Amino acid sequence: MKKFVIAIIVTFVVGMGLGYALPHAAKQTGERVLGAAQVQLNSTQFAGGVSAGSTEQFSVDTSGNLTTTGALSSGSQTVTGNVSVSGAITGQSFKTASIGVATTTSGSIGSAAAGYLAIPAGSTSLFATSTLIDLNSQVFLTQFSTTTNASFLSAMGTAVCNTTIATATPIVYIQASSTNAGLNGFKVTLNNAPITNPGCYFYSIRN
DSSP states (O other), X not given: OHHHHHHHHHHHHHHTXXXXXXXXXXXXXXXXXXXXEOOBSSSSOXXXXXEESTTOSXXXXXXXXXXXXXXXXXXXXXXXXXOOOSSOXXXXXXXXXXXXXXXXXXXXXXXXXXXXXEEOTTOOEEEEEESSOOTTOEEEEEEESOOOOHHHHHHHTOSOOOOSOOSSOOEEEEEOOSSOGGGOEEEEEOSSOOOSSOEEEEEEEEO
16 A cells, blocks of 8 residues: 555656656757756757746847846956946956057057057147047047056157146047048147147047
8 A cells, every 4th residue: 555655646746847857968849947948959058048037037048148137246257249238337447458559649559448648749639540439439538647557658768748737628539430440540639739748648438
């Protein structure tokens, strides 16, 4: 009698989906087990994507796009594409992939979103070509008199910047061409030319 009772209990538990094991290399049938889409290409790839949570709070679609309504924590990561968020991005620091340097009246900063500019003594303007600039770009400048950046000091040819604070805010002109991206960049114009030493500025580009 006890054997019949045990058999009935085991049958009921398996029928409820408890204790059901999915073989590691099994080919699924389109059902969902533990939130995973059940169409496998092999033992490790799910063609229909993967989701988790009672209402799919975490999911990866068939194109590899990840979506989560919760917090996502990880170590250092490299992202080659664009990242879009609907909330705030908070971090201890912001670092660009490279630092741009332009120290002549016409220089190139390439794809560097931040860096240094030096308007030569006796000049009132500097044009920096940039592959990042378009009509929506914003350029921010901050004047400084000293720096320890070796590449900037080497390119500038002097260790001394102009210490006279500009009496007027530098004017920035954005130049963006839809037909020749090689001409894209921005021009910084001063009311008065720096005397004796270059006028030095930090720059940063947004958008």
